[in-house]
Amino acid sequence: MAIILDGKGTAAKINEATKLKANELTAQGVQPGIAVILVGDDPASQIYTRNKHRKAVNLGMKSILKKFPSSVSQDEILNEVEKLNQDDSIHAILIQLPLPAQIDATTVTNAIDPKKDVDGFSSVNLGKLFGNQAGNYPVACTPKGIMTILREYKIDLSGKDVVVVGRSVLVGRPVAALMINQDATVTLAGIKTNNLKALTKTADIIVVATGVANLISGNDLKEGAVVIDVGINRGEDGKLTGDVDFESASKVASAITPVPGGVGPMTIATLMQQTVELAQWSINNGK
């Protein structure tokens, strides 16, 4: 039976450290501040942004939420981003996705000052990551959270054969880059990959981020594989399941993240952690 990679517990430890660090910075006169831009009234986005706001306040940070109606123009959002770029009390800016059709996510994301781009989605930060640049820069929170949980459980990447299923800019690509940068041999695959399940059986470590419930089962894994399940799918019964069939996979894997309680809690904990890091780096002038 696999070790359960406890994201909830790890996130709690990260949050504890974030709170201490936030208090320390506040005592130095630099309270970490995060601003979230929310457009429209998508119920899931409203829940996510409310949770982020509560968590930030709870950890001792400044948090502001800028709400816009779904009819807002792209220029209005760009103006708001520019104001927040100039606001010294804000170290982290996040634009909640998805956005309505009249707003181009790439354009508004790239308008965020790269030093405040807490989601790490802007081209320049993605390029630094993919180019394995030295120095401090923000990285997408879910991938960064995955690396934290692997480090927490002392799972080394160097020389490992990794398969990442899912090519998104939010998860698949940056987690592949992070692992390449740690000298893993990484295959970036998608649900349309030929013989996907022959490929996944070769992986020492597999990351699945497709949004397809139960895509990967125990039969598709190498004995002893480490399984990172990024999927969060709600079944007809209302129950959450991942992209991996936990029951069969946990009999073959050596370690596995559960859903819920695995990668999910790490994402928001990493967002908070990275807000504090951005505040710290702003003092140190990026060092």
Place this chain on the structure above:
Amino acid sequence: MAIILDGKGTAAKINEATKLKANELTAQGVQPGIAVILVGDDPASQIYTRNKHRKAVNLGMKSILKKFPSSVSQDEILNEVEKLNQDDSIHAILIQLPLPAQIDATTVTNAIDPKKDVDGFSSVNLGKLFGNQAGNYPVACTPKGIMTILREYKIDLSGKDVVVVGRSVLVGRPVAALMINQDATVTLAGIKTNNLKALTKTADIIVVATGVANLISGNDLKEGAVVIDVGINRGEDGKLTGDVDFESASKVASAITPVPGGVGPMTIATLMQQTVELAQWSINNGK
């Protein structure tokens, strides 16, 4: 016996088209212009920059070469880059690598206006590529040249299993990104990958860019694989060889680039092609 992927011939075709396009732009009052910054007196760099200069002039472009002694400071290079960024007659800026120790290649590369970054090495352009952004932006010339030669020979990437051996920012990473963006299943490996040769045997298409002469032989390939050899290594006998043993590999592969005459000529042809594209995009405001 494999088809020989004729880089020299393909490069000649590209150059012909580049010359026509350069003349067309010049007739419109926008002669494409490239500036090369050369630091120190490395003999190989001197030959490369001279070849680039001659080729650019030969194709009807403006070409300027800015030479600096190896003792030059980073600030002097940054000043020169800024001048060239402001110079409307220059559409492409290239800093010849390697640079002396007192100059940080990442810093000076990132100082180039991304719209003039003809090598595509700056973080923002690397990020656009890795994020598969729409629109026009420069891409590293060797990887882009590899894609051109594959297209020339109607070798489709979609759904193919690709192995890239070599994780450099100049070749391995961007070529992997280009192929991911065309829906290939790409594994980015290095010479330290476990069981590298078991891995290379799974590839429909293999790109080798390691600088290790004859690293891959016919025994390491799948029957019918397409082989792209980026290596240029000079043997003790003065003969050039690639990272692939051509003789044995060409008996197993369905298609293969020779060394010399394969990827090499595509790099400089792509540099010229991209200079003209940057000039064209500057007129169209990036469209």
